[in-house]
Amino acid sequence: AQSVTQLDSHVSVSEGTPVLLRCNYSSSYSPSLFWYVQHPNKGLQLLLKYTSAATLVKGINGFEAEFKKSETSFHLTKPSAHMSDAAEYFCVVQSPGGKLIFGQGTELSVKP
Amino acid sequence: KAGVTQTPRYLIKTRGQQVTLSCSPISGHRSVSWYQQTPGQGLQFLFEYFSETQRNKGNFPGRFSGRQFSNSRSEMNVSTLELGDSALYLCASSLGTLTTNEKLFFGSGTQLSVL
Numbered sequence: 237a238q239s240v241t242q243l244d245s246h247v248s249v250s251e252g253t254p255v256l257l258r259c260n261y262s263s264s265y266s267p268s269l270f271w272y273v274q275h276p277n278k279g280l281q282l283l284l285k286y287t288s289a290a291t292l293v294k295g296i297n298g299f300e301a302e303f304k305k306s307e308t309s310f311h312l313t314k315p316s317a318h319m320s321d322a323a324e325y326f327c328v329v330q331s332p333g334g335k336l337i338f339g340q341g342t343e344l345s346v347k348p
Numbered sequence: 349k350a351g352v353t354q355t356p357r358y359l360i361k362t363r364g365q366q367v368t369l370s371c372s373p374i375s376g377h378r379s380v381s382w383y384q385q386t387p388g389q390g391l392q393f394l395f396e397y398f399s400e401t402q403r404n405k406g407n408f409p410g411r412f413s414g415r416q417f418s419n420s421r422s423e424m425n426v427s428t429l430e431l432g433d434s435a436l437y438l439c440a441s442s443l444g445t446l447t448t449n450e451k452l453f454f455g456s457g458t459q460l461s462v463l
Binding site for chain 1: 352381383390391392393396403404406438440445446447449451452454455456457
């Protein structure tokens with residue numbers, strides 16, 4: 237069975253400081269992993285995906301994530317937070333059959 | 349190119365009624381998948397349709413059903429509504445099936461309230 241755990245329900249950073257959103261996964265197979273962002277009253281938008289190519293994945297808006305098999309982690313980072321980054325972020329693992337399993341989400345607040 | 353369109357945006361129903369939600373994918377996309385989002389359970393996968401066939405189904409009771417038409421538009425139906433069905437229902441479209449790991453494009457959702 238596959239599962240995903242986002243270790244923080246809420247993260248608060250100051251504008252211009254680094255962002256770290258943590259995600260651990262459990263999978264019997266080599267997983268496909270994604271990070272999605274959801275702004276208020278909007279649908280989800282794909283930030284980046286890992287599908288067994290390079291372990292460091294670069295996404296949109298300056299975000300990147302590193303797949304670490306030994307730690308079963310796929311943490312999302314950004315060097316410098318912007319006010320527009322305030323949103324909810326979801327780590328997602330995909331089963332071989334295609335089903336998406338979502339983490340509980342991490343709400344990111346960015347203080348001026 | 350128009351994005352994924354979900355209608356209606358808001359819906360209020362009472363217990364025991366049924367409801368139908370609509371999702372129009374991006375032109376050319378053949379896969380539509382549906383998700384339920386609640387504060388308690390988070391985001392959960394409902395089902396996926398590709399070329400009018402259901403390919404995947406999540407762990408939801410049979411009251412939740414869907415279909416896809418030849419133009420790839422999809423509808424989701426919930427019968428005998430329960431209070432716990434109150435949620436934001438999202439649909440997403442992609443060119444290929446979910447197994448191809450292609451990018452999903454999400455609609456803004458239908459907010460269903462069951463009274």
